Amino acid sequence: MNVPQVIEIKKIIEETPTIKTFIFDWTMVGENIPYPGQFIMVWNFNDEKPMSISYIDVAKGELGITVKKVGKFSENLHSLKEGEKLGLRGPYGNGFDTDLRDIRVLAIGGGVGMAPIAFFTEEALKNKAQVDVVCAAQTKSELLFDKRLEARGANVYTCTDDGSCGFKGFATHRVLELIEHKEYDWAVVCGPEVMMRPLYGSLETHMIDGEYSMERYMKCAIGVCGHCCVDNTGWRICAEGPVFSSDQISEIVEFGKYHRTASGLREYF
Amino acid sequence: MNVPQVIEIKKIIEETPTIKTFIFDWTMVGENIPYPGQFIMVWNFNDEKPMSISYIDVAKGELGITVKKVGKFSENLHSLKEGEKLGLRGPYGNGFDTDLRDIRVLAIGGGVGMAPIAFFTEEALKNKAQVDVVCAAQTKSELLFDKRLEARGANVYTCTDDGSCGFKGFATHRVLELIEHKEYDWAVVCGPEVMMRPLYGSLETHMIDGEYSMERYMKCAIGVCGHCCVDNTGWRICAEGPVFSSDQISEIVEFGKYHRTASGLREYF
Amino acid sequence: MLKTQLCGIKLKNPLMLAAGVLGSHASSLNWILKSGAGAVVSKSFSKEPNDGYRNPTTVAVEGGIINAIGLSSPGVEAFIDELESVNRIIGKSIASIYGANPEEFAYVAGKVEDLVDIIELNVSCPHAMEGYGASIGQNPELTRNVVKAVKEAVDIPILAKLTPNVTDILEIAVAAEEGGADGLTLINSLGPGMKIDIVTGNPILANKFGGMSGPAIKPIAVRCVYDVYEGTEIPIVGVGGIRNYTDVIEFLYAGASAVQIGTSIMYEGPEIFGRITSDLEDFIEESEFNSISDMVGFAHKE
Amino acid sequence: MLKTQLCGIKLKNPLMLAAGVLGSHASSLNWILKSGAGAVVSKSFSKEPNDGYRNPTTVAVEGGIINAIGLSSPGVEAFIDELESVNRIIGKSIASIYGANPEEFAYVAGKVEDLVDIIELNVSCPHAMEGYGASIGQNPELTRNVVKAVKEAVDIPILAKLTPNVTDILEIAVAAEEGGADGLTLINSLGPGMKIDIVTGNPILANKFGGMSGPAIKPIAVRCVYDVYEGTEIPIVGVGGIRNYTDVIEFLYAGASAVQIGTSIMYEGPEIFGRITSDLEDFIEESEFNSISDMVGFAHKE
């Protein structure tokens, strides 16, 4: 399983001007069946990087990843056409708890952080959770998966930095407004750490436990190299993570503060 | 499984002046459970040689081998005491067919060739076969397992080269006498090839099919080295054998004629 | 569709039996040929008979086995009888030979030249007696001399089989090429390795250590083929850990023109040749390749 | 009961974390110590920061993985912060360092001498940049010089970690001993090896080849320890493929005074240290041994 399987891109969906979803055929058996929050390593024959799983269809045997164009690797993926190939290995990491029947969940995704949130929301809804989604982006055209999740029965609350969708402000603001007026039992969060850090504060203040998905520079993704370990617990994002509970987040002192580059040097957010 | 397990000798039974049985504890699960005709490789920390399994007790988790003192290795085994250790790996090879309900079987063992014959006879009797055993040795005190099999319900016919047990003559003579007066459906044979060769002739003449257990110099016992292969089929005694059907025996041109030494040189019987 | 050639010798497919595995008798060699191999390599034999090491001569390890058979051989005179009975109509016959010096190699090669299609020089056994096997193949000078002596003695193609247990296999490969080898067989068994019984403290093999073979050594073998392909001009026969058609493809891509299969016969018997040839045919049919030779060295493309 | 010592350093047990596995941050090193390791070896670091190779840097193979992380390192200045946070009360801290020449090694060693208990010299990485890693450890002269320079620069014990990818590891071990090494760590990853994708023909690792580690390399590592134990006087740390207490015993019997565990952490996480220590205790209790040191070299008995 820890060898990339080279698979044709079956379908490419342009989600926003900077975000595309890539769909692949995927054998859905045993440990191969991903759950929300897990990621796969994507090899473009030049580099290999982690991507959250944003979509699966077990019956059709399909899996999707959703990529934002931000640098060399993601630009290369965006240049690919249907029928071209990528190497995929995984799924890796733990995942979100989706066994949330009758639980009132607030799912919060910032930017391409909506990728695992969308997959989570669909599974949680199947399990009869009540899911409100906060979908945040810089501008309206960049909102990701808001329509998709609305169609599945989630209440979707959007917000953008420039107010182009109505609500002007960061996810934090949107969430604060919501939790002051509505009761939630559980939160699920994925996005830039500069967004997650204050969100974590607000949710803690309102005593809303939940799970947070983190990103760190990954090399092996199979729990050996130690490059993705976080201070001070030493947990591996690729094995013990990428999803951590609120309690665990409180032990991850670097959360929202710094991460490490390819060499291992700390880089502060 | 292809690594010797070092096990204490639980019990040693002096069967004859030159033959001892060694009993070991043995984990009786799955492929570890031997069937008659299979052998194990026995390591005395100096050399390693094949020995047929002569006895098992699945409930008690016991396995036995029966060794005749003929040379350096077997002499060393004979010098061991209960509680001392040997390395065992296996079981290897195919085995005798024991699924012989209501079949009239003639089981023939010469010398220590009675080891797998005894194990076979017990299993065949459990499966409700009718088993007559010809137990041959050089002299009465060397008769092996005749009492054991009689006690289990087999008809045992003994013969010795010197007539000390009553019948004087080789197994071939004993068998000829029997098959001329009694009907058999199936024969099972193990002993020196100089004995098996004429026996094969007689049994073929009387149209009695059966199975023959062969010995060849063994190195790996796991079917790679090719040292135990026989002409002209190339079959490996350790994998396709050591038990062969009458039809197969007819294709093994070296049967009863020659075998090969450690270097691979042919040695004629 | 799998037809190819090696050093001018036509092969019905690129799969060969590796030396020392089911290769002591004509009967087993013929069985392997009937099972679908394009060629068979004999067990390595020498001028004089040799019993090899005491047992245990093999023991299982993770992903394969280690063995120290110790180059048992009935000697060339006896082996001639075997080679004469190999069915060279259904496949090619390759003699693997060993010796202590160039003269012995040349002598044995000359004796069997007319009975086989290719001669493979075993200068690489990792558990041979002092002066034999890898003690030659770990030295470029000795390797060159052995190859040269045999090249001068016979007219059929010769393959030099090399050991991976050197600091730089390319250096040895180049020496063999300079000596006149028509091709290279890479790799002999790895290590050597050792397994110790934890109850008694005894190394399990009578020879204490032995060469490692089987699926676990494949990555090393593929790398050796890849490296040597870049630095030499003569064809390569890849060997080490092949169990499936995908393994064969890796070796071809790395630069092998043909491959040998040894230890994996332990898992499923000679039938492995039939299974892999048919899987390989299916693969090529669905691929953009037209022949085996199209695939050779594909991993070196830009 | 598992208490032992290495180069005069007391260890609560003979199990250590191997270099480069979960060893980049103090946080993961402390986690491993808390999980029961007697000592931890850091990821190898250098004078200046180094990104290492592009991904893919690891890929699975039969019985283990091959990796070409490429010695990524934040540089000694940044690594000092990590070493300062290692909890040296619950276990020992070992710095693995690398460099291009004796001066660089000595410089880095001097910088961290006060922060660790032992320094391990990585002269053996099989996928390092030209001039680093195994290109030192494959040459006895260079190895001797690096060891000597560090020995002169620091007062704490130094281990030379050697590569198995040489014709004769004993030759290198002796050179390291002559250079003044207090002990030897055997072995760094094997090969290197290569895995090729059969669809595209690309070698999977960005660096094309990488060092092999995991259970498959154990027989080779055990043999290296066994051989070097016979030819040198200084203590040996065994490493390569350990997954169970039985593997640890094999290394001790072969001649290792302590062992390191790397790749197998992939299978069950840091808990492997707790499990193996407890299994090892049970074994010793039922055996005739009284201590770890009783077991060292047991396979060499007559």
Ligand SMILES: Cc1cc2nc3c(=O)[nH]c(=O)nc-3n(C[C@H](O)[C@H](O)[C@H](O)COP(=O)(O)OP(=O)(O)OC[C@H]3O[C@@H](n4cnc5c(N)ncnc54)[C@H](O)[C@@H]3O)c2cc1C
């Ligand atoms: C668990 C996880 C899930 C992810 N899921 C997604 C996803 O669903 N969609 C998506 O678009 N992106 C996702 N990413 C980020 C993605 O892996 C890349 O970092 C991103 O595509 C940028 O790469 P680039 O080369 O295009 O840009 P670059 O400019 O090269 O990199 C931008 C930043 O990405 C980070 N990065 C680069 N390489 C890696 C690496 N090997 N591992 C981790 N981070 C790296 C670094 O912080 C870097 O500064 C995920 C990352 C992680 C760790």
Ligand SMILES: Cc1cc2nc3c(=O)[nH]c(=O)nc-3n(C[C@H](O)[C@H](O)[C@H](O)COP(=O)(O)OP(=O)(O)OC[C@H]3O[C@@H](n4cnc5c(N)ncnc54)[C@H](O)[C@@H]3O)c2cc1C
């Ligand atoms: C499948 C099989 C089952 C056997 N079962 C039994 C058994 O139940 N009881 C028993 O006493 N013996 C059995 N043997 C024979 C046994 O393996 C030894 O050959 C025998 O003990 C003689 O060994 P030695 O060293 O004492 O005598 P030696 O004088 O060294 O050998 C006598 C003869 O034994 C044969 N022999 C030696 N080494 C081997 C070897 N590695 N493999 C095969 N044959 C060898 C040779 O023909 C040799 O000439 C069996 C052999 C085989 C192949």
Ligand SMILES: Cc1cc2nc3c(=O)[nH]c(=O)nc-3n(C[C@H](O)[C@H](O)[C@H](O)COP(=O)(O)O)c2cc1C
């Ligand atoms: C039992 C055994 C015996 C071998 N004997 C020889 C030999 O005589 N000559 C030789 O060149 N190689 C010999 N080899 C090495 C194989 O030919 C081959 O190079 C090696 O095993 C790697 O291939 P594999 O992994 O497919 O077995 C032997 C290997 C095994 C397992």
Ligand SMILES: Cc1cc2nc3c(=O)[nH]c(=O)nc-3n(C[C@H](O)[C@H](O)[C@H](O)COP(=O)(O)O)c2cc1C
């Ligand atoms: C991902 C990875 C990174 C490694 N990095 C280093 C390193 O930086 N320095 C070093 O000396 N050895 C390094 N090694 C080698 C290990 O320390 C060890 O020698 C080798 O992996 C064999 O042990 P194992 O089979 O228990 O992993 C690394 C191994 C792996 C798997």
Ligand code: FES
């Ligand atoms: S990326 Fe290597 S341990 Fe997580």
Ligand code: FES
């Ligand atoms: S003993 Fe090796 S193949 Fe049978």
